[in-house]
Amino acid sequence: xxxxxxxxxxxxxxxxxTTLEAGDEDAIETALIMMRDASVLVxxxxxxxQAENLSQLRFLIMIVIDREPERPWLYQGExxxxxxVSKPVLTRAVQSLMDAGLLTVSPDEDxxxxxxxxxxxxxxxxxxxxxxxxxxLISDFMADRKGG
Amino acid sequence: xxxxxxxxxxxxxxxxxTTLEAGDEDAIETALIMMRDASVLVxxxxxxxQAENLSQLRFLIMIVIDREPERPWLYQGExxxxxxVSKPVLTRAVQSLMDAGLLTVSPDEDxxxxxxxxxxxxxxxxxxxxxxxxxxLISDFMADRKGG
DNA sequence: ACCTATTAGTTATCATGCTAACAATAGGAG
DNA sequence: CTCCTATTGTTAGCATGATAACTAATAGGT
Numbered sequence: 044x045x046x047x048x049x050x051x052x053x054x055x056x057x058x059x060x061t062t063l064e065a066g067d068e069d070a071i072e073t074a075l076i077m078m079r080d081a082s083v084l085v086x087x088x089x090x091x092x093q094a095e096n097l098s099q100l101r102f103l104i105m106i107v108i109d110r111e112p113e114r115p116w117l118y119q120g121e122x123x124x125x126x127x128v129s130k131p132v133l134t135r136a137v138q139s140l141m142d143a144g145l146l147t148v149s150p151d152e153d154x155x156x157x158x159x160x161x162x163x164x165x166x167x168x169x170x171x172x173x174x175x176x177x178x179x180l181i182s183d184f185m186a187d188r189k190g191g
Numbered sequence: 192x193x194x195x196x197x198x199x200x201x202x203x204x205x206x207x208x209t210t211l212e213a214g215d216e217d218a219i220e221t222a223l224i225m226m227r228d229a230s231v232l233v234x235x236x237x238x239x240x241q242a243e244n245l246s247q248l249r250f251l252i253m254i255v256i257d258r259e260p261e262r263p264w265l266y267q268g269e270x271x272x273x274x275x276v277s278k279p280v281l282t283r284a285v286q287s288l289m290d291a292g293l294l295t296v297s298p299d300e301d302x303x304x305x306x307x308x309x310x311x312x313x314x315x316x317x318x319x320x321x322x323x324x325x326x327x328l329i330s331d332f333m334a335d336r337k338g339g
Numbered sequence: 340a341c342c343t344a345t346t347a348g349t350t351a352t353c354a355t356g357c358t359a360a361c362a363a364t365a366g367g368a369g
Numbered sequence: 370c371t372c373c374t375a376t377t378g379t380t381a382g383c384a385t386g387a388t389a390a391c392t393a394a395t396a397g398g399t
Contacts, residue, residue: 044386045233046274047251055258059322063330070333071326074232081229082275084222085192089387098355103195110203120377127194127230129357134379136355156364156377174207178219182211185218192356234356246385268347277387282349284385304347304394341399350391361380368373 044085045078084184091180095173096143100128101136102177105145105170108162116159118151145169192233193226232332239328243321244291248276249284250325253293253318256310264307266299293317 051059053068063071085099092098107125108117123133137160140146145166151157162170199207201216211219233247240246255273256265271281285308288294293314299305310318 044247045229045251046248046276047255048273048275051254051258056326059319060326062323063326067326067330071329074329074333077225078229078233081193081226085226086386093354099192100194100355103193106199107195110199118377123377125196127196130378131358131380132356154365154377158378171207175210178204178208178211178215181219181222182215185222237357241384248385266347271347278348279350279388280386302347302395306348342397343399344395344397346395347393348391349393351389352387353389354385354387356386357382357384359381359383361378363377363379365376366374369371 044082045075046082047075047079050075050079080188084181087180087184088177091176092173095169097173098136100126100132101140101145102170102173104133104136104140104160105162105166108146108160109167109170116149116161119158119160122160140166192230193223194230195223195227198223198227228336232329235328235332236325239324240321243317245321246284248274248280249288249293250318250321252281252284252288252308253310253314256294256308257315257318264297264309267306267308270308288314 050072053072056063056068056071088099092102103126104122107122111117119133119137122137123130126133128136137146137148137158141148145163147161147163147166149159151159198220201220204211204216204219236247240250251274252270255270259265267281267285270285271278274281276284285294285296285306289296293311295309295311295314297307297309299307
């Protein structure tokens with residue numbers, strides 16, 4: 044996360060650092076704005092999901108499973124490939140989705156190390172119910188950002 | 192933070208959500224890219240600071256104090272105003288900076304609730320030593336991002 | 340002077356990210 | 370078959386974000 048409300052001005056960056064090449068100050072300013080905006084947006088998204096006893100990560104897990112409708116399940120490792128989180132975090136999130144009844148987990152018969160993950164009917168319903176609000180929230184945020 | 196490696200395509204967003212106005216899909220895609228980029232950058236920055244037994248938050252606390260050189264100290268509440276974190280998080284970060292000898296803390300004489308925060312000579316030295324690498328890291332990230 | 344409300348900061352507890360170390364399974368060489 | 374290695378996922382423990390409830394100090398009205 045990034046928490047600085049008043050970003051460093053370009054002059055300040057120049058004052059602090061003399062080894063930068065020309066134009067770098069603009070890129071840095073863009074990056075700082077990006078981190079701050081992303082922090083605020085992520086916080087809002089997390090609030091959105093928290094009210095539903097979910098999190099952005101658990102939601103994204105459901106998305107990657109749902110968006111391959113021709114597959115009856117994804118292996119946990121495949122989900123991991125599509126996301127970018129550590130293994131223990133995935134373990135914990137999958138467990139909590141299962142506890143909530145949104146995800147169905149079964150061991151693979153050929154290789155008992157692998158876990159098959161599918162959305163339960165409830166999970167699919169829940170995901171699709173959350174999607175409009177999710178995208179609307181993001182869309183509104185971006186509109187505010189341009190405006191204000 | 193945001194972890195999806197393959198972002199939803201515009202078609203997919205349209206397929207999921209029918210209530211959006213025209214043009215919203217682009218804004219959403221921009222937002223998803225922004226969150227993913229910011230996540231990656233924040234992770235790199237945290238690694239940079241972790242190697243120094245610091246964190247981005249502790250670093251930002253030092254910056255907001257350092258960038259008002261005409262003031263002999265900032266009150267903890269003033270630091271809180273300039274950042275966007277909860278009070279307990281600030282308490283903990285200030286404590287850890289003090290333990291590390293980078294921050295000098297003293298109570299105000301007029302109002303004993305207030306805490307005066309100043310950088311120690313070591314803190315100032317440390318901050319200025321970290322700044323070039325910090326801005327360079329950000330600058331490099333932005334260059335990579337455009338290129339690749 | 341005293342009672343109450345407000346303010347600054349802390350403590351307790353939870354959520355969720357991480358790495359390191361582990362168990363269980365599978366596969367291949369001898 | 371047995372042993373060594375690789376792979377999948379889990380457990381344990383840490384860091385750092387949050388909120389709720391607390392303490393201590395101050396301010397203000399009676």
